[in-house]
Amino acid sequence: MSKLVQPHGGKLTPVLLPESERAAALAKAKTLPVIRTTSRETSDLLMIGMGAFSPLTGFMDKANYESVVNTQHLTSGLAWPLPITLSVTEEQAEALTIGMEVALVDDETDTYCGILTVNDKYTYDKAKECKTVFFTDDAAHDGVIKVMAQGNINVGGSLVTFSQLGYATKYGDYYATPAQTRALFDEKGWKTVAAFQTRNPLHRSHEFLCKMGNEVCDGLFIHPIVGKLKEGDIPAETRLECYEVLLKNYFNEKNAVMKVYPMEMRYAGPSEAILHAIFRQNFGCSHILVGRDHAGVGDYYSAYQAQEIFDTYKPGEILCQPIRVTAAMHCSKCDGMTTEKTCPHGKEDHLKISGTKLRAMLANGEVPPSNFSRPEVLQILLKYYAAK
Numbered sequence: 001m002s003k004l005v006q007p008h009g010g011k012l013t014p015v016l017l018p019e020s021e022r023a024a025a026l027a028k029a030k031t032l033p034v035i036r037t038t039s040r041e042t043s044d045l046l047m048i049g050m051g052a053f054s055p056l057t058g059f060m061d062k063a064n065y066e067s068v069v070n071t072q073h074l075t076s077g078l079a080w081p082l083p084i085t086l087s088v089t090e091e092q093a094e095a096l097t098i099g100m101e102v103a104l105v106d107d108e109t110d111t112y113c114g115i116l117t118v119n120d121k122y123t124y125d126k127a128k129e130c131k132t133v134f135f136t137d138d139a140a141h142d143g144v145i146k147v148m149a150q151g152n153i154n155v156g157g158s159l160v161t162f163s164q165l166g167y168a169t170k171y172g173d174y175y176a177t178p179a180q181t182r183a184l185f186d187e188k189g190w191k192t193v194a195a196f197q198t199r200n201p202l203h204r205s206h207e208f209l210c211k212m213g214n215e216v217c218d219g220l221f222i223h224p225i226v227g228k229l230k231e232g233d234i235p236a237e238t239r240l241e242c243y244e245v246l247l248k249n250y251f252n253e254k255n256a257v258m259k260v261y262p263m264e265m266r267y268a269g270p271s272e273a274i275l276h277a278i279f280r281q282n283f284g285c286s287h288i289l290v291g292r293d294h295a296g297v298g299d300y301y302s303a304y305q306a307q308e309i310f311d312t313y314k315p316g317e318i319l320c321q322p323i324r325v326t327a328a329m330h331c332s333k334c335d336g337m338t339t340e341k342t343c344p345h346g347k348e349d350h351l352k353i354s355g356t357k358l359r360a361m362l363a364n365g366e367v368p369p370s371n372f373s374r375p376e377v378l379q380i381l382l383k384y385y386a387a388k
């Protein structure tokens with residue numbers, strides 16, 4: 001019997017076909033009308049496929065869309081912070097009828113990924129969606145830009161998927177579904193697991209926070225996003241090398257596991273933190289570390305808004321609970337790693353390097369101090385920037 005937290009809604013609902021059925025599904029898809037999907041839509045399809053978005057088994061119909069935008073819950077009453085949608089133009093929508101099957105093809109790579117059985121098509125209010133999901137409809141926000149560029153009609157329907165878009169090949173064992181991570185955590189005998197969300201290389205501050213999570217839970221699950229990021233973010237392959245070297249040299253691998261997932265960042269800050277918790281629950285995590293400006297971008301969210309939003313849900317609605325942490329850094333007076341919350345000293349004692357400054361240093365071949373980042377990690381980053 002698994003001791004892990006149960007999936008969101010009680011059970012995993014993956015829709016990725018078994019390997020033996022994928023070729024036939026692909027052949028069938030090639031006979032169907034096509035909807036081309038954006039990288040965000042494809043990444044959601046992959047998450048639905050692997051069961052990460054359980055209990056979702058497709059793109060949201062109007063009733064669920066409106067329920068989520070208005071109340072942050074599905075029509076079933078289950079917590080869900082943001083819409084998972086597929087959009088088309090009015091012209092494309094005209095050709096779609098209820099019950100019809102369509103093939104979903106990733107626009108960037110021309111890959112057939114799944115078959116959708118259409119159960120709804122509906123107009124939606126993009127500005128309203130942005131204000132509830134992103135807390136802004138500012139046209140400069142990275143997430144708002146993508147919603148505003150979507151087609152005007154959402155298409156709801158249930159999915160079967162048959163492609164992993166090359167992720168499973170590229171990442172091998174690091175690419176794991178919720179069923180696989182649950183089996184792994186069970187094998188290790190874990191009951192509580194702390195997830196660490198990341199889209200960056202891990203520096204000393206992140207390592208420190210990860211270890212806090214590992215100290216209070218049986219296991220640590222380092223879970224980097226490897227879907228599409230913003231311009232200027234470090235590519236997944238380079239980050240993976242950094243994670244590997246750090247795990248090997250500075251973590252107790254008996255108690256820590258690293259796997260990757262294919263989602264694309266929405267930069268929705270607080271709303272995305274809730275989504276992160278819900279799908280980590282599906283991966284088997286009882287806890288998730290939520291720090292300063294989790295999943296944020298620019299100055300759109302206050303420092304700890306992504307922690308506070310958890311209080312707007314009733315106890316028990318989301319079983320993966322936040323471990324609320326403040327920013328960590330090295331302090332010269334503490335003579336070690338510390339946090340904003342626990343250190344009594346001033347800014348002048350804290351070693352902080354902004355993302356912009358760090359990029360400039362690395363690009364110039366300057367080596368940041370080892371109290372900021374492990375030398376093994378810095379070597380990989382310096383090599384990456386030198387080759388750019």
Ligand SMILES: [Zn+2]
Binds near residue numbers: 335344349
């Ligand atoms: Zn201090």
